[in-house]
Amino acid sequence: MRLYRTARPHLAAVSEYRPGKPIEEVERELGIRGAVKMASNENALGPSPKAVAAARGALGNVHRYPDGGCFYLRRELSKRLGVKPESIVFANGSDEALVMAVRAFAGPGDEVIVADPTFLIYGIAAAAAGARVVRVPMRDFRYDLGSMAARVSPKTKLIFVANPDNPVGTYVTVRELAAFLGRIPKSVVVVLDEAYFEFAAREKKDYPDGLKFLKVHPNLVVTRTFSKAYGLAGLRVGYAASNPEIAAALNKVREPFNVNLPAQAAALAALSDSAHLGRTLKAVSEGRKLLERELGKMGLVTVDTATNFILIDLGARDAEAVYEKLLRKGVIVRSMAAWGLRGFLRVTIGRPADNRRFLRALKETL
Numbered sequence: 001m002r003l004y005r006t007a008r009p010h011l012a013a014v015s016e017y018r019p020g021k022p023i024e025e026v027e028r029e030l031g032i033r034g035a036v037k038m039a040s041n042e043n044a045l046g047p048s049p050k051a052v053a054a055a056r057g058a059l060g061n062v063h064r065y066p067d068g069g070c071f072y073l074r075r076e077l078s079k080r081l082g083v084k085p086e087s088i089v090f091a092n093g094s095d096e097a098l099v100m101a102v103r104a105f106a107g108p109g110d111e112v113i114v115a116d117p118t119f120l121i122y123g124i125a126a127a128a129a130g131a132r133v134v135r136v137p138m139r140d141f142r143y144d145l146g147s148m149a150a151r152v153s154p155k156t157k158l159i160f161v162a163n164p165d166n167p168v169g170t171y172v173t174v175r176e177l178a179a180f181l182g183r184i185p186k187s188v189v190v191v192l193d194e195a196y197f198e199f200a201a202r203e204k205k206d207y208p209d210g211l212k213f214l215k216v217h218p219n220l221v222v223t224r225t226f227s228k229a230y231g232l233a234g235l236r237v238g239y240a241a242s243n244p245e246i247a248a249a250l251n252k253v254r255e256p257f258n259v260n261l262p263a264q265a266a267a268l269a270a271l272s273d274s275a276h277l278g279r280t281l282k283a284v285s286e287g288r289k290l291l292e293r294e295l296g297k298m299g300l301v302t303v304d305t306a307t308n309f310i311l312i313d314l315g316a317r318d319a320e321a322v323y324e325k326l327l328r329k330g331v332i333v334r335s336m337a338a339w340g341l342r343g344f345l346r347v348t349i350g351r352p353a354d355n356r357r358f359l360r361a362l363k364e365t366l
């Protein structure tokens with residue numbers, strides 16, 4: 001696609017983000033029904049019923065602008081997380097918090113360090129801002145934090161660490177994170193993306209809570225989201241927690257009413273629905289065991305995951321062709337082509353019936 005000629009020239013080299021295919025799109029394009037989406041790491045159990053009721057309750061007031069300061073959500077979250085209210089910046093999904101970090105800290109002439117492979121938004125946002133993206137390959141599917149720290153230069157403004165990583169699913173440990181943060185100059189902002197915090201914190205004993213590092217590292221930003229374990233991806237609520245000075249910078253590039261009214265109400269209600277969160281974490285844990293065991297029986301290698309998705313190595317097989325065949329069977333997983341991961345697929349852990357349907361479709365396909 002050509003760019004309109006007054007668009008900023010560096011945008012020509014920026015790739016667009018392509019999300020997992022929506023169910024309606026697959027059904028429309030292939031003329032099928034009853035497709036299941038296991039492509040975007042959404043909550044397979046759905047949203048908390050309490051969150052849905054709260055969002056519905058807010059609809060009668062949507063002629064009003066939402067509270068730009070998210071007062072009630074901020075008060076509750078600040079209490080739960082043990083961080084000052086002014087340390088939290090809310091976002092239209094944590095994606096927006098990541099983009100705000102780039103807008104506030106990096107521009108032309110600056111460098112942004114990311115892992116490879118990792119969440120695509122980091123590189124896209126940095127490139128769109130005109131910054132140079134420095135990619136540091138993972139080692140054995142784990143962050144190579146030593147090499148990332150070694151790439152810091154006087155031009156480095158930002159480093160993104162997804163913990164756990166997407167699309168790989170592995171995490172960095174408390175010790176690894178502490179050592180890394182100790183090596184990074186205070187002039188460089190480290191964004192620790194904890195989109196899968198709830199899953200990892202339940203499964204892995206040495207998984208760090210990034211918020212615990214905020215006091216010692218004033219250059220740290222921790223992002224979290226209501227899109228994954230809390231099941232509100234469609235409402236778009238996430239946040240960044242940081243030292244209040246960083247939060248002040250993020251607020252300057254934040255759109256005034258970026259978190260809408262039903263979303264604020266739903267997020268607040270979701271926080272108090274610990275039963276739904278508990279059910280979600282249990283379903284993911286059980287689904288992961290089933291999928292890992294059955295994929296193993298099929299002779300497939302999976303990467304040990306701390307999340308609600310699994311990266312699967314299809315070996316010498318054509319993963320794109322497998323992805324397409326699964327689509328035709330109504331099973332939407334994620335092609336890894338955009339990450340340059342040849343021979344891999346990523347599948348989101350679903351409900352028990354979804355998992356079995358995926359396994360059956362994959363067996364038939366292979």
Ligand SMILES: *Cc1c(COP(=O)(O)O)cnc(C)c1O
Pocket residue numbers: 041092093094095096119162165166193195224225226227228233236237238
């Ligand atoms: C899903 C995801 C996010 C954010 O999603 P939002 O819906 O924008 O909150 C952020 N980082 C990673 C690594 C993710 O996988």
